[in-house]
Amino acid sequence: MTVNLEARGLSKSFVLHAQGGIRLPVLCDFGLTVAAGECVALRGPSGAGKSTVLRLLYGNYRADSGTLRVAHGDGMVDLATAPPRLILAVRRQSIGHVSQFLRAVPRVPAEEVVAEPVRRCGVPTAEALDRARRLMARLNLPERLWRLAPATFSGGEQQRVNLARGLVAGHRTLLLDEPTAALDATNRAVVVDLIREVRAAGTAVVGIFHDQSVRHAVADRVVALAPFAETQGSAGSAPALG
């Protein structure tokens, strides 16, 4: 078994200086190991820290303690202690994060937004655009939209642009935050197929899937998170149903 992602003892709290330095603990001693080709779903009520976990795993939030090792190149890199430049290299080549909302430069056409992660890996522009267009077609984004900036797109269209951007570079580890929240049944099915395909190709996936049918269709395991106050942060692991 090749491990693509291994988190141990991750803890996170937020200190709000503007509110008298109040400390909000959100995660304590969290551990997770994800093998190549495996998909783990994070489950829990709103506020349980699911998105926080994904952001920690991406190195977007800084862990207070713990290690976070991600497969990169021939080895593993601990994102909790890696210098910024190494984190950027790991994100470029090895780990992708699809957030809930698309954040793009104004006025840049959708196809360039999607192609950018591939171009940053050094792939020539024409080939990167070609890969972007194929993925957008797969996600049923109408061709007339490709040259337009996504700011005016509908929620579902923006989400598909965001997904295409997250999937296009073929990272070995993928973090998906509600990838189907704004999608209709047809496009949900496409996303389920895509996730199954990247898994079959050896990608490790950690995701938040509120839609139970999607979760059952893509995940092997469910990790339950409860709000910190109830559990003091212990996260249990259970096999996925169905």
Add this chain to the structure above:
Amino acid sequence: MVVIDGPDPPLLTAAGLGKWYGGRVGCRNVDVVVWPGEVVGVVGESGSGKTTLLRCLAGMLAPGVGVVHYRTGEGTVVDVHALPEPRRRRLMRTEWGVVHQNPRDGLRMAVSAGANLGERLLAEGARHYGAVRSRALDWMADVELDTGRIDDRPHAFSGGMQQRLQIGRVLVNRPRLVFMDEPTGGLDVSVQARLLDLLRRLVAELDLAVVLVTHDLGVVRLLADRLLVMRGGEVVESGLTDQVLDDPQHGYTQMLVASVLPV
């Protein structure tokens, strides 16, 4: 201090920089490292020392204490402020560039757009008029200016066009390190968006290293790989741009991030 050596050496390092204006602090205790091809953003409110730091790094202002080292294209490491004036000027014209907030500070307003674009090429020794003009034309198009206006003076351009011309003028001979002071300040938002897109494209295509000073967190979110947050002349927080903006640790950074007006 980071040594400029080894297999993956930085381009610029500054250690212990401090600058006082009489008894008032411009900046102090600042360490900066810039690697090739990365954009380092410097943010903070007015008077936080951003521009003082930029001017010290770019050799335009002698720091009171501290040292700035730069690794040249030939691989030698120089102490920027110990260089003889002519060497430093040559560095600024060839390997470095400065983009000012006000394009009038960076352009020659009395000569044509084409002459502005050609100046650094001529300074590098280009002597063939046709070749210089053809590269100037390429750069007019590259910074999205109408090539038909190459003989117009910058006076006749709008603020956004002047800023694009200034950027073209600086990048024309492919510098390795560019210092930018509020490059999108003073432009209306639609012009800003276009300029940001242009800068992003050029930074990636030319593999530029950039030190970018701005008070606009939206600008660094889109352009900068790393951030330094300054307050009262000191760096209070630094790190990956998205870490600093999404998970700010210092009270001042939290206040800055929380002060951005939603649209």
